[in-house]
Amino acid sequence: MDLDAPLDFENEDKLVNKPVVNKKRKKVIGLDDLLTDHYKQKSKLIEKEKKREKASKNYNSDEDESGKEALLSNIVNNCQNQMQDISGEEELSDWGLHVFGNQKTPPPLDFPQLGSCKLLHSFLNNEVNSLVELTAENGETFLEGLLINGWLSKLVITRGHVEKSIATWTFNLILYSSKEEPRASACDFWCAILSSKNKVDALATKIDWFPSYSELNRALSIYGFSANFSTAAESVNTISGYREPQNLIGWIKFTAACCQARSKKSIFLTTEAEELVEVVTCIFLDRQFLALSVLLSECIQSVINYFTDQEWNTSCQKIAKSLACRVPRDLELLANCRLHRRSQQPY
Incomplete structure (x- = not known):
């Protein structure tokens, strides 16, 4: 027991137990605080x-x-009013040519000669054929698969030989096939075999058949190309049901590849090459093919470089005169610009 502890009655006495008062210190506000505020x-x-x-x-x-x-x-409105006044006085014609008209029916893509192809028979006589069950009847389908997958070009380059049946088949696929994949693959096939460089002065791959200029020209005729073309304004109401030839890209690429192989194989005569320059230039001036401008530019450069320097000095004047007679005056300058952009490095 704590003797110093208060008694019970002392706890109840308010006088004895005074409440503790918390004294708050007043905050002193200095000069710095006043300045801050x-x-x-x-x-x-x-x-x-x-x-x-x-x-x-x-x-x-x-x-x-x-x-x-x-x-x-206000400025735009004034310009529109002025343009309407001008168009009312004199009708403005669209620039460009229409070099393609109504298309003809392409030849059928039927190649029974593929059944006797030596390359195909090498697969037929192989022991593995018992697994794939390849026959002469479905040989074209088999070769088309090799073509699309890129194996056909590798096989013929390895063998060093392109048979006539394969050459004619792939060439016609480029020009007349309605299917994009076989058409593009056939074009890649020809570009590969024409650009192979195992030999210096000759093609690395022996090709039994080359297309002639007349066959390229025949394809253009089927596409609707006409030497008697009209301007864009003249042909607006004369050509009905017009559609762009879907095989034209393949034709352009194939033509360029043939010209680039001039150092190894001369495929066209000089006069035929002159006509090719005119044809490609006229296609270039058709505004419907503006999307193909880069491809056409590369093609026309390849065709021009097909000539030797001596040949070009003579042919250039002939081509320029021919185009001047066929092309409207407002397009002559553009056509001549294309002709004078001859590369300094021939293919």
Whole structure:
């Protein structure tokens, strides 16, 4: 028992147990605090002024933009009115040529001679054929699979020989097939065998058959190409049901590949090459083929480089005169520009 502890009645006495009063110390506000508060208030006022000025500037800039838009709108309206007045006085014609008209029916793609192809028979006589069950009847389908997968070009380059049946079959696929994949693959096949470089002065692969210029020209005729072409304005109402020839890209690429192989194989006569320059130039001037501008530019450069320097000095004048007689005057300059861009490095 704690002798110093208060008795029970002392705990109940309010006089004995006085409540403890917490004394709060008053905070002393110094000069630094006053300055800090002053600058805070001043900065708030400055921010408010900036916001007001910014709002005023935005309002004024909106008015300026509205004024500029109105001015631009007036200028555009005036230009439109002037163009309408001009078109009312004199009808403006579209530039360009229409070199393709209505297309003819392409020849059938039937090649029974593929059944006697030596390359195909090498697969037929192979022991593995018992697994794939390859026959002469489905040989074309088998070869088409090799063509699309890129194996046909590798096989013929390895063997060093392209048989006539395969050459004619792939050539006709390029020019007349309605299917994109076989058509593009056949074009890649010819580009590969014409550009193979195992030998310096000759093609690395022996090719039993080469297409002639007349066959390329026949394909153009089937596509609807006409030497008596018209301007774009003249042909608007004369050609009905026109559609772009879907095999034209393959024709352009194949022609360029043949010309690039000039150092190894001369496929065209000089006069035929001159006609090719004219044909490709005229296609270039047909505005419907603007999407093919890069491809056509590469092709015309390849055809021009097909000539030797001596041949070109003579042929260039003939081509220019022929185009001048056939092409409207407003397109002569463009055509001549294409002719004079002869590369310094022949293929």
